[in-house]
Amino acid sequence: MDFEKLHREESGRILATLIGLLGDFDLAEEMLQEAYAVALQKWPSDGTPANPRAWLISTARHKAIDRLRRDQRFERKSEEIAKTAEIAAQPEGDREEEMFADDRLRLIFTCCHPALPLEARVALTLRTVCGITTEEISRAFLIPVATMAQRLVRAKGKIREAGIPYRVPSPEELRDRLDGVLLVVYLIFNEGYLASSGDALIRRELCAEAIRLGRVMCSLLPAQAEAQALLGLLLLQDSRRDARVSAQGELVLLEEQDRGLWHGEQIQEGTELVKSALRRGAAGAYALQASIAALHANAKTAKDTDWPQIAALYDALLRMHTSPVIEVNRAVAVAMARSVEEGLALLDELERREELEEFHLLPAARANLLRRLERMGEAANAYRRALSLATNDIERRFLRRRLTELEKLRDLRS
Amino acid sequence: MEYLLLIYHSEAGWGKMTPGDEAAIYREYGQLRDDLSGKGKFLGGSQLTPTTMATTVRVRDGKRVVTDGPFAETKEQLGGYFLVNANDLDEAIAIAARIPSARNGTIEVRPLAVRGQAKQA
CATH class of the missing domain: 1.25.40.10 (Tetratricopeptide repeat domain)
Known part of the structure; x- marks a missing residue:
C-alpha cells in the first residue's frame, strides 16, 4: 500500500465528502488527519482494507461523532445535537461515486463563492478540492506559509459565519456562478503556466490540477459549453509545455518551437472540445482564446x-x-x-x-x-x-x- | 440566519426623482416587504431620514462629544435597511438583489453576529 500516493490522490475527494457530511471545513480536515493517523497505525499489521477511501471516510465520520458528542457534554447546544444525530443517522457505505461527484461540485462552488476574495478562492480551491498542502500553495505563489495559512483561515471563517452555503447554485444563479468557478480554474492554470519563478514541479502540478478541475466541471455540468471551451484552451496551451522552454531553461517563442515536442493527443482532445463548444454556442473569452490556440496547435509551421x-x-x-x-x-x-x-x-x-x-x-x-x-x-x-x-x-x-x-x-x- | 441589508444610495439622486417615479419605487418596496413578511423572512426595516438629519455621538475620556452629520462622508449614503431571516448567504443575496435601490445604489449584506462571532477571524 503506497500511503503517500493514497494521501496525494484521494485526500481532496475524501475531504469533499467529509465536508459534505459534517458541514464544517475545519472539523473535516481535523478528522481526516486523525483517520490517517489510525490508518498508519493499523494498516501495517491488520492489512490494508479493501476500499481504503471508504475506510478513511467511515473512520473520520465516527471520530467526528465522538468529538461532537464529547463537546456537547460541556456545552449543550440543540443545534449541534441535531447535527450529530443527522450525521449518525446517515447510512454508511452508500456514498459511492455519484455522491463523491455531488460533494465535489458543491465544494467547488463553495470555495469559489464571489463573497470570498479572489485570491482566497484560488487558495481554498487548491487546498480543499485539489488537496494541495498549504506549504505547496505558498511556494507556488511565492507567499510566506503563515500568510497563506491566514488567508485560508479567514476564508473558512467567512464561509462559516457569513453563511456561505455548501450547495450547487440554483439554475437561475448557475450561469453567473459558473463564470466565477471557471475564472478560478483559469487563474490556477495561468499561475502554473506563466509564472517562471518558483518551484517548477509545483507549477507543473498547478497546470495538471487546473486541467483536472476543468474535467470535473465538464463531466458534472455537461451542458455548459463555456466550461468545455476552457478545458479545450487549457489542454491546447499545456500541449506545448515541453517545447516552450529549452533544455537550458530558456524561453522558446512559438514560431521557433520544435512542433514535434507538442503533445498530439492533447491537441486532438483540445481541438475536439473547442469545436464542440463552438457548435453549442460558446462565444465567450475562453472560446475565442481556445480557437486561437487550436489554430496554432494544428498548424504545421509558424508560416x-x-x-x-x-x-x-x-x-x-x-x-x-x-x-x-x-x-x-x-x-x-x-x-x-x-x-x-x-x-x-x-x-x-x-x-x-x-x-x-x-x-x-x-x-x-x-x-x-x-x-x-x-x-x-x-x-x-x-x-x-x-x-x-x-x-x-x-x-x-x-x-x-x-x-x-x-x-x-x-x-x-x- | 439573520442578515442586515444596508441600503446605500445617492441622496442627491433620490431628491431629483419625479413624484411619479418616487411613488413607483415606494410601491415596489412595499411589495417586497409584504412578500418577505408573508414568508416569515421580514424581521424589520425602514427608510432613514437624510444624512442632514444625522447626529454623531462619541464619548472620549468620559466626555460626550456631539457633532452634526453622519459618521463618514461617502458618495452614497445609508438610506435605509432591511433585517431579514435567510437560510444562507445566497438567499440573503437574492433578497438584496430585489431591493429597488440595488439597481442604482449598493446593498451591503451583513450577517448578525451570534455569541462571540464578532471577533475578527
Missing part, C-alpha cells in the same frame, strides 16, 4: 498558421475587453497576416499610450518586428528598453540573448 483568422479572433477578444496583452498579440498577428510594416504601425500606436509605458512585452514585440525588417539599431534599442522593464528571469535571459545576437550580427557587418 502555415491561419494568421488572418487569428487576427480576427483577437479583434473579437478586444471588443469583449481591452487588455494590453491582447492588443500586442493582435498587432503581431496582423504583422504575420498582412505585412510586418502594418503590425509595426499598430505597435507604434500602442507605444504612444501612456498606460502601456511600463509594459515590457510591447518593446519586446516591436524589437522582433524591427529585427525582421532588418532595422537592427532600432531593434537593439527596443530590446534594451524591454530588458529595462522585464522582471521575470526567464524572459530577461531570452531578451538578453536576442540582444547579444543582434550586436554580434552588427559587428560582423561593420
Whole structure:
C-alpha cells in the first residue's frame, strides 16, 4: 500500500465528502488527519482494507461523532445535537461515486463563492478540492506559509459565519456562478503556466490540477459549453509545455518551437472540445482564446498558421475587453497576416499610450518586428528598453540573448 | 440566519426623482416587504431620514462629544435597511438583489453576529 500516493490522490475527494457530511471545513480536515493517523497505525499489521477511501471516510465520520458528542457534554447546544444525530443517522457505505461527484461540485462552488476574495478562492480551491498542502500553495505563489495559512483561515471563517452555503447554485444563479468557478480554474492554470519563478514541479502540478478541475466541471455540468471551451484552451496551451522552454531553461517563442515536442493527443482532445463548444454556442473569452490556440496547435509551421483568422479572433477578444496583452498579440498577428510594416504601425500606436509605458512585452514585440525588417539599431534599442522593464528571469535571459545576437550580427557587418 | 441589508444610495439622486417615479419605487418596496413578511423572512426595516438629519455621538475620556452629520462622508449614503431571516448567504443575496435601490445604489449584506462571532477571524 503506497500511503503517500493514497494521501496525494484521494485526500481532496475524501475531504469533499467529509465536508459534505459534517458541514464544517475545519472539523473535516481535523478528522481526516486523525483517520490517517489510525490508518498508519493499523494498516501495517491488520492489512490494508479493501476500499481504503471508504475506510478513511467511515473512520473520520465516527471520530467526528465522538468529538461532537464529547463537546456537547460541556456545552449543550440543540443545534449541534441535531447535527450529530443527522450525521449518525446517515447510512454508511452508500456514498459511492455519484455522491463523491455531488460533494465535489458543491465544494467547488463553495470555495469559489464571489463573497470570498479572489485570491482566497484560488487558495481554498487548491487546498480543499485539489488537496494541495498549504506549504505547496505558498511556494507556488511565492507567499510566506503563515500568510497563506491566514488567508485560508479567514476564508473558512467567512464561509462559516457569513453563511456561505455548501450547495450547487440554483439554475437561475448557475450561469453567473459558473463564470466565477471557471475564472478560478483559469487563474490556477495561468499561475502554473506563466509564472517562471518558483518551484517548477509545483507549477507543473498547478497546470495538471487546473486541467483536472476543468474535467470535473465538464463531466458534472455537461451542458455548459463555456466550461468545455476552457478545458479545450487549457489542454491546447499545456500541449506545448515541453517545447516552450529549452533544455537550458530558456524561453522558446512559438514560431521557433520544435512542433514535434507538442503533445498530439492533447491537441486532438483540445481541438475536439473547442469545436464542440463552438457548435453549442460558446462565444465567450475562453472560446475565442481556445480557437486561437487550436489554430496554432494544428498548424504545421509558424508560416502555415491561419494568421488572418487569428487576427480576427483577437479583434473579437478586444471588443469583449481591452487588455494590453491582447492588443500586442493582435498587432503581431496582423504583422504575420498582412505585412510586418502594418503590425509595426499598430505597435507604434500602442507605444504612444501612456498606460502601456511600463509594459515590457510591447518593446519586446516591436524589437522582433524591427529585427525582421532588418532595422537592427532600432531593434537593439527596443530590446534594451524591454530588458529595462522585464522582471521575470526567464524572459530577461531570452531578451538578453536576442540582444547579444543582434550586436554580434552588427559587428560582423561593420 | 439573520442578515442586515444596508441600503446605500445617492441622496442627491433620490431628491431629483419625479413624484411619479418616487411613488413607483415606494410601491415596489412595499411589495417586497409584504412578500418577505408573508414568508416569515421580514424581521424589520425602514427608510432613514437624510444624512442632514444625522447626529454623531462619541464619548472620549468620559466626555460626550456631539457633532452634526453622519459618521463618514461617502458618495452614497445609508438610506435605509432591511433585517431579514435567510437560510444562507445566497438567499440573503437574492433578497438584496430585489431591493429597488440595488439597481442604482449598493446593498451591503451583513450577517448578525451570534455569541462571540464578532471577533475578527
